[in-house]
Amino acid sequence: MAERDSLLPTKPSAQRLGHDKPSVKDFRIGTGPGAGGFRALVAALGLAMPSSIFADVPQAQPVLVFKLTADFREDPDPRKVNLGVGAYRTDDCQPWVLPVVRKVEHQIASNDALNHEYLPILGLPEFRSNASRIALGDDSPAIKEKRIGSVQTLGGTGALRVGAEFLRKWYNGTNNAATPVYVSSPTWENHNGVFGAAGFTDIRTYHYWDAAKRGLDLQGLLQDMENAPEFSIFVLHACAHNPTGTDPTPEQWEKIASVMKRRFLFPFFDSAYQGFASGDLDKDAWAVRYFVNEGFELFCAQSFSKNFGLYNERVGNLTVVGKDGDNVLRVLSQMEKIVRVLWSNPPAQGARIVATTLSSPEHFTMWKENVKTMADRILSMRAELRSRLEALGTPGTWNHITEQIGMFSFTGLTTKQVEYLINEKHIYLLPSGRINMCGLTTKNLDYVATSIHEAITKVQ
């Protein structure tokens, strides 16, 4: 899941927010080689400019993370730390190209026989089958019984969008935009945005984060499921919940599944961190596979941005699990039509890299090692930060830092404390107190820990 925590509403048409705009550059009338352009001509003739038919289109709200990144970039302080980024960083604060990706990329570039025609609308077949296999496991009953299908998509967002469009058109009646869609509170901003953009009108939240306990609010979650209308859609984070880093345990998942089954609720998993969370592909896919084994029909949106470090090639997959092959076939035929009017054909490069890696035992082994390298670094940063805060005697408990999983941690810092960190300490993080563990390095740990300590002791 990418970093798109937007400040405000999801519906662009709802954003008629007035006219305070960021810097608007001056027009360079009459300068440069294009002097005598249309505007200059109009000005020379003393005519009024015709008004734009889009004159009342306001500036849409910028995305918060981008602003944070921009502020960070412009901050000259040498101590500055960015804990707001949405991507992996090495211990030197650098992006990391996975060695296996580099290797496969070279292999693809030297393949003269490669055909650069459009991919099929549903995507590269070997990518789709391998991606779904990774999610569901080699001996998934659904794969054996040939009742799964896949659609290659533009990252996890694209997978959510195709799934959402399909559900709006064909689930719980025809074109039933009123089916309630439940997303966790809090969640990744795009969950609201994508389902809203796909036309759903009733997007609700379910209890998830217990701020006092700094952990999962299981009772609240189960209660919301009990109270949800039958056939509601529940968006579930497969692992490494964004932004809280808090996942249900297997026993808790079992309870969740049992209520969902009894209440006829539809699970739509978002799996953006498989392998990246624990370092183990199977462990991170436990929840999805458990639901499949329990006989659920479900969707699973997969992103390969994080676990392949392929953020900019937009590699995603939507796995469909149905009761039987015939159902899946019909679902896929409708998804093909949906893709045609979204982007028509998906891009190939990222899918080729992932498919080549997953289908070769040698590359696959190497990839698993690369993924573990990233996961292990995050785990060690969690342990280091916690031990430092405990050593400093920072008020509060800090075990949640190591109990949380994945790239993000919900620190429990208040908005004021966050402001203090940004303004006084040049440490950039989201107002929610979410930090990206990858922003921590062996070099800045001490500084970050003492700064957090200071923020908590000085600011209430």
Next chain:
Amino acid sequence: MPTLSVFLDVPLAPKTVGKLLDDFQKDDNPNKVYLAYEVCMTVNEVPWLPPVVPKTLMKLAHDPSHSYEYLPEHGLEAFIRVATELLVGQHSPAIVENRVGGVHTIGGSGAIRLGAMFLKDWHRGPRVVYLQPSQKEQHGLIFQEMGFIIREYAFWDPYRLASDTGKLFDVVEHAPERSIVVLYNPGSFILPRKKWTKLAKVMKRKQIFLFFDVLDQGFISGDPDRDNKILRYFVTQGFEFFCSQCFSSSFGLYDECIGNLIVVALSNKALLHIRSQLDSYARYMWCSPPALGSRVITTILSNPALRREWKKSLRGVVENIMLTREKVKEKLRLLGTPGSWEHITEQDGMHSFLGISVDQVDYLVTKKHIYIPKTGQFNLTCINNQNIDYIAQSINEAILAIGLGPQPREPPTTDSVVLEDSELHIPGLKGEGTKFSGLAALLRSKK
């Protein structure tokens, strides 16, 4: 758990794309020829790739400084800049006045989708979009999904055997004020300057919103600059418009889906506002666009040597297409095929109308294993030295077997301008499949 699937009532969507190709692939006749590819083919019957592209791909794969970080939401800025310059020209007043920009999209379809979503929310006017038949299936479905009514108009006159871009006057005159008109590949329009001036005036008066669709810039004349003269004329006339820009054919990288939605606005402020809204639509469809294709194009277009190389290979392909036109015409002449074949060389671009009847097309497909869409519009790059004789002989045979050959003649009066609201069936709402009617069926797109 319900024992029944929640997907029980989902109907199977019939396959609308690729039926002709399926039939071709199943055909085991050794002489079979497929003339309906969308992509530009080489004489060796593989998709054309300018030699500079694999070279650049290799270079990029070995660039140690490259990382796979997310592109900004609206895409690779450098790419948008070179693509915009290629479209409107480096010295365009819109560039000087800082009122043209773009959003990097997933191919041409992504650009149409993004533009259509914006127009749905922000364009005040009748929900009517005018499209050419060749765009109808792809773009028509998108606009229809966004709630627009589709009306189609055609330049190809099957009676006079010529493209008549003057028909655009009729379209604009008949269109309700503030309609949206999609102009496909304006490079192929043949109209004297005076007429363009007049057309622009009418469009301005009726506040027509233009949505250009530039698919193969450079494929008409071999020169990307020359191909876009008309679009640039509209820029100088102070129009605000959208342009979907697709790089698939001109760089041969169909599989990287490289597109742009170019916005020409009236002011920098308007541009910023429109772009920020477009970003928010993209955010919930694909988040940010894929990088590789745009990096290749940016590398080539911003390096003078590579750019020259690309333009040269593009010119080579276009010259070859022109030569093929001459050859086909000449072969038919030597065979004494009835009818006039001048229209073959009078058209330009990669695809052309053969000008034969539906029955004759059917004869070619079923009897001669030559696969042509029902419109008779075929891809010239699919013709090569190995198959040209067979193709010419088969056309000759089809003409002799079924009536007269193409002959320019006066059209029946009722057919001059028929603009009917199309019934493109949206999947999942009413029925299935795509229905065409009347003249629309006759002029149906190449797909």
